[in-house]
Amino acid sequence: MLIRPAREDDLEAMERLTALSFHLVDQRLMPRELPVPEQRTAAAGANWIRRTRHTLRTDPGGCWVAEVDSEVVGCAISRVRELMWILSSFAVSPELQGRGIGAQLLAASMQHGEHCLRGMLAASADPAAVRRYRLAGFTLHPQMQVRGTVERSVLPVVDRVREGSAGDVDLLDSLDRRTRGAAHLSDHELLLAQYRLLVADRPSGQGYAYVDATGAPVLLAATTRRTAVDLAWEALAASSPEVPLEIAHLTDVNAWALDVAVAARLSIHQGGYLCLRGMKPPAPYIHHGSLL
Known part of the structure; x- marks a missing residue:
């Protein structure tokens, strides 16, 4: 496994990875009374790529991928705005979770914000991800949606x-x-x-x-x-x-x-x-x- 800086030619692979990972989490955790979650649309995927391309240009040091046999199997996209570090997107291939890939990606992206006074990210209710953020020193504030x-x-x-x-x-x-x-x-x-x-x-x-x-x-x-x-x-x-x-x-x-x-x-x-x-x-x- 290789942890390396993300490149523009990784964007489509990262978009597919995050779309699948987030969809599987939604399927597993979405309450029954809510509509069945749908995977990211093509338009939403294009917006994800546009946002991430922008971040690659403004914060190349905050964007990392995990690669196995030349295939992108994980990514962490972060940015620094003034004195705040922001984790924008974070995912690992479902079949490779639990092997320490996520921890290494998160550590690499957090180095980008080591001088920051504040940090901020939005997390799903996935227990493994929430545990990782707590271990990284974040306070957890439950969210609601309407x-x-x-x-x-x-x-x-x-x-x-x-x-x-x-x-x-x-x-x-x-x-x-x-x-x-x-x-x-x-x-x-x-x-x-x-x-x-x-x-x-x-x-x-x-x-x-x-x-x-x-x-x-x-x-x-x-x-x-x-x-x-x-x-x-x-x-x-x-x-x-x-x-x-x-x-x-x-x-x-x-x-x-x-x-x-x-x-x-x-x-x-x-x-x-x-x-x-x-x-x-x-x-x-x-x-x-x-x-x-």
């Missing part, structure tokens, strides 16, 4: 929330630093290309939310809970009564998001862990699954 279709009759009128653009990035980075302790920097380019951006910039509070095609906020940061609530409702207003949505990565310090979900008639479920080092769970904040 699902369903929004009850249209309860949607409130939200004032002074506007469409955002690349011209707002300085404001977004400032909000990132205030809520999670580090800016997203060039990662905003990826987010702007994939999602709709909502911005609130008013004397009573500032905030932003990236919203996917279903109307779910996939990343949200704000200076006040009231502003976060307004951004969440404005995002949900774009949802369809025919298409279910999912808002993942909700921690208990962001109970305001659960209140919005309950009012919108969405169901609440457990959903993995937010793993942190050197910091408390960000709030008001909903973190992105890989860009955090």
Whole structure:
């Protein structure tokens, strides 16, 4: 087995590996009351490759693969943003798990952030992975997710929330630093290309939310809970009564998001862990699954 830096010509193999690994974990751990998990779509796979190519260029020292007989059997993708180390993706071929490959990959990627004050990653509920993160010194904060279709009759009128653009990035980075302790920097380019951006910039509070095609906020940061609530409702207003949505990565310090979900008639479920080092769970904040 060889642990080596990842290259651009590894991207397709890493995408296939992570798609399969994550799907198998979802199949094994998904509660019965939820829909049967589907494997990553071609469009989602292309976005994964785009994000990882970006990380290879900004953080080559944080991207590693495990190779056996010239085949990629594991990968760890991490990035450093200011003084925060972020693990974006981590997987080992199912048939080779339990042989120490994951531990070596994680150790290699963590060296990239050895000077960082904080660390952050989103984990599934897979017991082996969670144990590895705890042994690496991370605190484990249970996450929740909400699902369903929004009850249209309860949607409130939200004032002074506007469409955002690349011209707002300085404001977004400032909000990132205030809520999670580090800016997203060039990662905003990826987010702007994939999602709709909502911005609130008013004397009573500032905030932003990236919203996917279903109307779910996939990343949200704000200076006040009231502003976060307004951004969440404005995002949900774009949802369809025919298409279910999912808002993942909700921690208990962001109970305001659960209140919005309950009012919108969405169901609440457990959903993995937010793993942190050197910091408390960000709030008001909903973190992105890989860009955090």
